[in-house]
Amino acid sequence: MSRKPIIAGNWKMFKTVSEAQSFFSEVKGKAEVEGVESVICAPFTALPALVEAAKGTNIAIGAQNLHFEDNGAFTGEISGVMLADLGVKYVIIGHSERRAYFAESDEIVNKKTHAAFKHGLTPIVCVGEKLEEREADQTKEVCKVQTEAAFQGLSAEQAAQVVIAYEPIWAIGTGKSSTAADAEDVIAYIRGIVAGLYGEATANAVRIQYGGSVKPNNVTEYLGQANIDGALVGGASLEPASYIALVEGA
Numbered sequence: 001m002s003r004k005p006i007i008a009g010n011w012k013m014f015k016t017v018s019e020a021q022s023f024f025s026e027v028k029g030k031a032e033v034e035g036v037e038s039v040i041c042a043p044f045t046a047l048p049a050l051v052e053a054a055k056g057t058n059i060a061i062g063a064q065n066l067h068f069e070d071n072g073a074f075t076g077e078i079s080g081v082m083l084a085d086l087g088v089k090y091v092i093i094g095h096s097e098r099r100a101y102f103a104e105s106d107e108i109v110n111k112k113t114h115a116a117f118k119h120g121l122t123p124i125v126c127v128g129e130k131l132e133e134r135e136a137d138q139t140k141e142v143c144k145v146q147t148e149a150a151f152q153g154l155s156a157e158q159a160a161q162v163v164i165a166y167e168p169i170w171a172i173g174t175g176k177s178s179t180a181a182d183a184e185d186v187i188a189y190i191r192g193i194v195a196g197l198y199g200e201a202t203a204n205a206v207r208i209q210y211g212g213s214v215k216p217n218n219v220t221e222y223l224g225q226a227n228i229d230g231a232l233v234g235g236a237s238l239e240p241a242s243y244i245a246l247v248e249g250a
């Protein structure tokens with residue numbers, strides 16, 4: 001089965017509204033390559049302007065988080081209802097920075113994944129091991145636990161639409177990246193986990209990205225692996241030329 005490659009930029013807490021607009025005007029028409037899905041996951045404040053700018057283009061806009069409730073007394077939070085209302089298409093869930101700094105547990109990641117589907121958003125669910133877990137040879141076990149927890153209660157139809165981002169935490173923003181062969185090994189294993197839960201057809205439909213210091217000069221090697229369907233990219237997605245090169249390299 002052929003899966004459409006997906007490059008998603010994760011801007012983290014960077015860019016004002018005007019910076020986001022200026023970025024978008026530079027990538028428009030360029031970070032749009034036939035057969036590749038291009039997604040920009042921006043801070044909440046830039047989402048309305050980006051959704052507007054992206055109309056009529058092949059670039060989708062995503063958020064970096066959502067709350068699992070639709071509304072309520074959750075000061076400072078943003079819900080799936082609100083993101084869908086803006087016209088946002090994707091949402092990153094369970095990024096390691098959220099797991100580490102905002103105490104996001106596997107259970108919360110699962111609730112957020114359900115909330116995304118409830119509102120027609122496509123979740124990009126992040127899984128990945130810490131350095132000490134890798135050194136203790138626990139990479140696959142960690143990915144198994146996180147993947148199974150995130151998918152709990154999803155239908156096969158929903159599961160097939162999840163984008164999983166395998167991001168070894170020690171490789172995020174560090175300049176150290178997993179070798180393409182190592183990333184492929186873990187990603188093939190994660191696909192096997194999905195097959196165990198839902199069967200081969202669903203596992204073959206799920207797109208799994210690699211993330212962790214992906215750059216224009218290594219993106220093609222990752223995407224050349226049989227099971228790697230894209231990349232979730234932080235630092236290298238912030239400059240227009242670099243983002244365009246990532247999409248072109250996919």
Ligand code: PEP
Nearest residue numbers: 172173211212213234235
């Ligand atoms: C990320 O933010 O998900 C990420 C992978 O960052 P970087 O590409 O900078 O390592």
